[in-house]
Each structure stands twice: as structure tokens, then as C-alpha cells.
Amino acid sequence: MKKIISLLALVLLLTGCSDARANVSSRSTVLLTVGKEKVTRGEVFSTFMNSYPGETVIAMATRIILDKEIPVDATIKATADAALKAAKEKWKDEFEAYYVSQGFETEEDYYNESLIVTAQTDALTEKYMVDNYDELIASYKPRKIRVIQTTVYDNAVKAIKEIKDGANFEATAAKYSSTAYKGKEQIVTTSSTLFADALKFATDATAPTLSIVIEDSTNKTFYVVQVTVADPSKFKDEILETLRSDTTFQEKSLISYFEEGGFTVYDKSVYDELKSYYADYLNQ
Amino acid sequence: MLETLKKQWFVVFIAFLLLCTVVFFVYDQNKGKLPGKSVGGKDVVFEINDTDVTADELFEKLYDRSGITAIYSAFERAVVEQGFEGDTDTLSAIKLEAKNLTESTIEQYKQYYQDTYEEYIAAALRANGYDGFKDLNLYFTNSLKLQSMIKTYLLANLDTYYPAFEKAASPRIVRYVVIAMDDVAKPTEEETKRLKEAQEAWAKGTYTFEAFAKEFSEDSAATTGGYLGYFDINSSSANGGNYDKDFSAATLKLKDGETSGWVKSSFGWHLITVETDLDSLKEEDDFFTALAGHDTEKTHVRSNVVWAAAEKLGVDFHGDAKLEADLKEFMYLDEAE
Numbered sequence: 001m002k003k004i005i006s007l008l009a010l011v012l013l014l015t016g017c018s019d020a021r022a023n024v025s026s027r028s029t030v031l032l033t034v035g036k037e038k039v040t041r042g043e044v045f046s047t048f049m050n051s052y053p054g055e056t057v058i059a060m061a062t063r064i065i066l067d068k069e070i071p072v073d074a075t076i077k078a079t080a081d082a083a084l085k086a087a088k089e090k091w092k093d094e095f096e097a098y099y100v101s102q103g104f105e106t107e108e109d110y111y112n113e114s115l116i117v118t119a120q121t122d123a124l125t126e127k128y129m130v131d132n133y134d135e136l137i138a139s140y141k142p143r144k145i146r147v148i149q150t151t152v153y154d155n156a157v158k159a160i161k162e163i164k165d166g167a168n169f170e171a172t173a174a175k176y177s178s179t180a181y182k183g184k185e186q187i188v189t190t191s192s193t194l195f196a197d198a199l200k201f202a203t204d205a206t207a208p209t210l211s212i213v214i215e216d217s218t219n220k221t222f223y224v225v226q227v228t229v230a231d232p233s234k235f236k237d238e239i240l241e242t243l244r245s246d247t248t249f250q251e252k253s254l255i256s257y258f259e260e261g262g263f264t265v266y267d268k269s270v271y272d273e274l275k276s277y278y279a280d281y282l283n284q
Numbered sequence: 285m286l287e288t289l290k291k292q293w294f295v296v297f298i299a300f301l302l303l304c305t306v307v308f309f310v311y312d313q314n315k316g317k318l319p320g321k322s323v324g325g326k327d328v329v330f331e332i333n334d335t336d337v338t339a340d341e342l343f344e345k346l347y348d349r350s351g352i353t354a355i356y357s358a359f360e361r362a363v364v365e366q367g368f369e370g371d372t373d374t375l376s377a378i379k380l381e382a383k384n385l386t387e388s389t390i391e392q393y394k395q396y397y398q399d400t401y402e403e404y405i406a407a408a409l410r411a412n413g414y415d416g417f418k419d420l421n422l423y424f425t426n427s428l429k430l431q432s433m434i435k436t437y438l439l440a441n442l443d444t445y446y447p448a449f450e451k452a453a454s455p456r457i458v459r460y461v462v463i464a465m466d467d468v469a470k471p472t473e474e475e476t477k478r479l480k481e482a483q484e485a486w487a488k489g490t491y492t493f494e495a496f497a498k499e500f501s502e503d504s505a506a507t508t509g510g511y512l513g514y515f516d517i518n519s520s521s522a523n524g525g526n527y528d529k530d531f532s533a534a535t536l537k538l539k540d541g542e543t544s545g546w547v548k549s550s551f552g553w554h555l556i557t558v559e560t561d562l563d564s565l566k567e568e569d570d571f572f573t574a575l576a577g578h579d580t581e582k583t584h585v586r587s588n589v590v591w592a593a594a595e596k597l598g599v600d601f602h603g604d605a606k607l608e609a610d611l612k613e614f615m616y617l618d619e620a621e
């Protein structure tokens with residue numbers, strides 16, 4: 001019985017463990033000594049961990065994902081080479097000052113740490129789009145549309161009548177649109193910036209159609225939206241190009257690889273910081 | 285064995301109950317806690333794609349990015365805590381000011397963050413190499429000790445630093461009088477009357493500047509004879525400072541001991557007088573702050589002070605030549621060498 005109680009007492013001692021905090025090895029190794037005070041590896045590590053290391057953690061994890069999904073091959077190098085050439089042409093004599101200002105000590109560092117990584121990231125986004133095309137179409141609902149935006153209700157009504165009577169949309173927009181929307185055909189997705197009701201009309205359309213007057217009562221503006229292509233399969237390459245340049249989408253694709261890769265954090269301070277500033281990357 | 289268990293069934297039953305209780309207690313206590321992970325004796329910070337990234341690897345990456353800054357912070361703190369050589373009076377003044385700064389900082393954080401103010405103060409202190417909230421007073425004490433060390437160093441090296449600073453910044457001590465107006469372009473009858481009375485009184489030439497300020501000036505500085513304190517070219521709003529540009533321009537034009545004529549600013553009308561002699565400037569802590577901050581890319585006063593004190597205490601890099609070179613480069617000491 002005494003043995004059992006001792007065992008249970010030992011187990012009890014192990015309870016109430018606090019959250020995990022990762023420690024660097026050789027914490028007591030002295031980096032330098034001033035007078036009687038020692039600056040240790042552990043002390044410096046603690047300062048690092050208290051100075052918001054989350055961004056570095058995300059960057060390191062991203063690099064692991066990139067190296068697994070997009071190995072650095074001839075295509076990636078060619079893309080990075082082209083970017084390097086463009087940067088040198090742009091900055092000319094200031095090129096060295098430019099990459100130093102970006103935090104890179106040498107051109108090689110800039111090439112490997114920035115240009116190669118950017119090329120890999122772009123390729124990863126591309127891979128994500130290809131691998132998840134059907135889901136993306138269902139979620140982003142890309143459509144080709146034309147828009148007239150006017151502050152005069154009657155002009156919107158006249159525009160609709162003329163278009164229905166066969167007038168050219170762009171010519172009609174030139175007459176009635178009072179803003180940057182000049183009736184040019186454009187691709188929109190559910191993440192595009194357009195007045196919400198107008199965007200909903202466009203992305204919900206299942207066939208080419210023309211809207212009635214859509215009113216933005218807050219800003220006192222009126223929209224006429226014509227959906228020209230509602231079948232995404234007819235402009236797949238253009239859709240991919242649109243999504244590729246969408247920074248929100250790029251991050252979303254990266255986040256999906258964090259989830260797929262089982263990103264798990266074993267340090268409470270890193271976890272708390274990520275929870276506050278990079279919550280979408282966490283799955284635990 | 286079975287016979288024993290049957291005989292002692294009650295003891296076994298109690299032991300079983302205890303075991304269940306402990307298992308539940310262990311589960312309950314650890315529920316929601318972030319688990320840790322070690323690989324080959326090294327702590328893991330995170331894993332992804334079956335790749336473990338250890339604290340050692342994160343340390344190396346962070347060291348590459350900002351390691352020398354963290355090491356310098358720890359180095360400077362060690363130097364200041366051991367190398368401060370101020371007398372008892374200076375130390376008492378520092379302790380008092382640190383106490384006041386600690387209290388006012390806590391008040392400010394309390395107003396902004398309410399119940400969570402301690403967490404925010406602790407986070408800021410930890411990012412600077414301190415242990416947490418309890419070190420707030422120590423943080424201010426060290427900052428003030430360093431200020432004092434810089435002042436001592438500058439006093440001993442004024443010949444080196446002051447001439448260029450004087451030429452570039454026009455340092456001076458300022459006293460002023462203000463006849464305040466809500467809209468100086470359209471003064472009220474009352475405001476115009478007060479200005480006229482002041483101008484006539486000053487024109488008699490019977491007042492000292494301080495006495496005149498005490499009697500006629502219309503803000504809180506009147507009680508100290510119009511004392512404004514340290515002022516230089518960077519005090520002007522035209523250069524990012526806090527003072528009206530017309531007031532500043534008039535102030536900076538004056539030579540030592542001169543008093544201006546009546547000067548119009550956005551606050552009203554002023555008389556201004558300045559002292560520019562070095563003995564007067566040396567009485568002002570703000571003078572030393574400005575002097576230490578002047579042209580830091582060339583002068584590196586703070587680094588020089590810290591390094592001089594460190595050498596006196598003795599510095600040992602334990603054979604790490606790269607760390608020594610990196611720290612000296614960070615402190616601009618490599619340029620001197």
C-alpha cells in the first residue's frame with residue numbers, strides 16, 4: 001500500500017505542468033563577460049523569444065514548405081535570374097544600396113533569400129490553383145463583366161434601355177458612366193472590390209445577363225452590370241492570372257499548405273504570438 | 285496473489301479509486317496546456333511536413349537577423365549596472381527620478397490597458413532583456429545611470445564634441461514673456477489693451493527680464509521668471525520641434541544676453557532673452573541629451589561611453605573573434621580602429 005501511495009504521489013507531482021517553453025541547448029554557455037557579469041546563450045535566446053519571433057517562425061516554416069513542394073530547379077532559377085536582371089536594370093548604380101536596404105548583405109543573399117523564395121512562392125500559388133481549380137471556381141465564382149457607375153439614376157435607366165436596344169456597352173458607358181468604370185470588360189471574383197450588391201449580381205449569374213439599376217444608397221451611386229461570360233471554363237488562363245496577382249489568395253494558398261503540412265507549435269510564447277497575429281496559420 | 289487480493293479487497297478498492305482520481309486529476313490539470321516536444325535532447329519549437337525545427341535552429345536564424353542587437357542590450361546593461369561611478373547624491377537623484385518615472389509609466393499604462401497593464405509593461409521589458417514587470421524601476425534606473433555616464437563623459441570631452449555642435453545647433457537657454465491671444469491676427473480689445481500696457485511698462489526700462497515676466501507674462505512659466513529652458517535649432521517646428529517657427533526664428537537670432545523686441549507668434553506677443561555661454565548650458569540635462577544625440581553617425585557618444593566603461597571593467601569574448609568583431613562593428617568601434 002505504501003508503494004502504491006508513493007507512486008500516486010509521484011504522479012501527482014507531475015500534474016499541473018505548465019505550457020511548454022522551448023529552450024535553446026547549452027543555455028549556460030557564456031558568450032561574453034563584462035566585469036563579473038556574464039552574457040549567456042540562454043539569456044540572448046530569452047530576449048529573442050520575447051521579441052516577437054513569430055514572423056521568423058512563419059518564414060522558416062514557409063521555406064520548409066517551399067523546398068518540399070517547389071524544389072529549386074532550372075525553371076525557378078530562370079525566373080529568379082530574370083528578376084535579378086530586372087532589379088539591376090531598375091536600380092543601376094544603386095543596386096547594392098537597394099538590396100542592403102532590404103536587409104541582405106550580399107547579392108548572393110538577396111538572390112537566394114528573396115528572389116528564389118519569391119519564384120518558389122509564385123510557383124506554389126500556381127500549383128495550389130491547378131491542384132484546387134474546381135474548388136476555387138466554386139468559391140471565387142469568376143465572371144467576365146462590364147460596369148457602368150453613375151451618380152444619376154436616370155442615366156443608369158437610359159443606359160440599360162440603350163444597351164437592350166443594341167447599343168455598344170463601352171460607347172454607352174462613355175456617355176453615362178461618371179467614374180473610372182468605363183464599361184471595359186473585366187474579370188471579377190468574390191474577393192474583388194466592387195459595390196457588394198453589384199458584385200453579388202455578377203458572381204451569382206449563371207449565364208450572360210444585364211442587371212437592372214443597382215443602387216448604392218450610402219454613396220448615392222448607381223450601377224449597371226452586364227455579365228458577358230458566366231462560364232469560367234471559357235477563360236481559365238485569365239482566371240489563373242487574376243488569382244495569381246491577388247495577395248489575399250496567395251496567402252490563402254500558403255495557409256492551406258501550413259494546414260496540409262500539420263504545422264504544430266511547441267512553444268507557448270510563439271503560439272501566443274501566432275494566435276494574435278497569424279491565427280490563420282495555426283490549426284491547433 | 286488472488287487470495288491476497290480477495291482478502292484485502294477493501295484496500296484494493298480504495299487504491300483503485302485513488303488511481304482513478306489521480307488519472308482524472310492529471311488529465312484535468314493538463315487539459316488545454318500546450319504540449320512540448322524534444323528530439324535528440326533538443327527542444328522543438330514547431331514542426332511542419334514531418335520536419336522538426338528546434339530551438340537551436342531558431343536561435344541561429346534569429347541570431348543572424350538580430351542577434352547582435354540583443355547581445356548589445358545585455359552588454360550595455362551589464363556595463364551600466366557595474367560601471368556607474370556617480371556619487372551618492374547623483375545616485376539618490378537617479379533613484380528618485382526612476383521611482384517617479386516608474387509610477388507615471390504605470391499610470392499611463394493603466395489608463396490605456398486597464399487591468400492588463402502589467403502584461404504590456406512586462407512584454408516591453410522582456411523584449412529589452414529584462415525579466416518582467418518587477419524590473420520596471422531597474423530599467424529606468426539603468427537608463428538614468430547611462431544618461432549620467434554620458435553626461436560625465438561629455439563634460440570631460442567638451443573640447444571634442446562641443447564646437448561642431450555649437451556651430452550646427454545654436455544651443456541656448458531661453459526665458460520669455462507671452463501676452464496671450466486667442467487669435468493673434470484679430471486681437472480683442474482686452475488683449476490689445478493688455479499688450480499695450482505691457483509694452484509701455486517694458487519701455488520704461490525699469491524691470492529686469494525675470495521681474496517683468498513674473499508680473500506680466502500670461503502662462504505658467506511666469507512664476508519662474510519666464511524660464512523655458514534648453515533650446516536649439518531642432519526645437520523649432522520648422523525642424524520637427526515643438527515651438528512656433530516665428531518664436532523659434534527670433535530666439536535663434538539672439539546672441540548671448542540679448543533680449544528681443546516684441547515678437548509675434550501664433551500664441552500672442554513675446555519678449556525673449558537667451559544665454560548661450562557654456563557654463564549656463566552645462567546646468568541643463570537637456571543640453572547633454574542634445575549634445576549626445578548630435579550627428580550620432582559620426583560621434584557615437586553612447587557607444588564610446590559604454591565601451592570605455594566596459595574596458596575599465598574588463599571584457600572577455602572567450603575567444604570568439606567573430607562576436608567581438610560584430611559587437612565592435614555594431615558599436616562603430618571598428619571605424620575608430
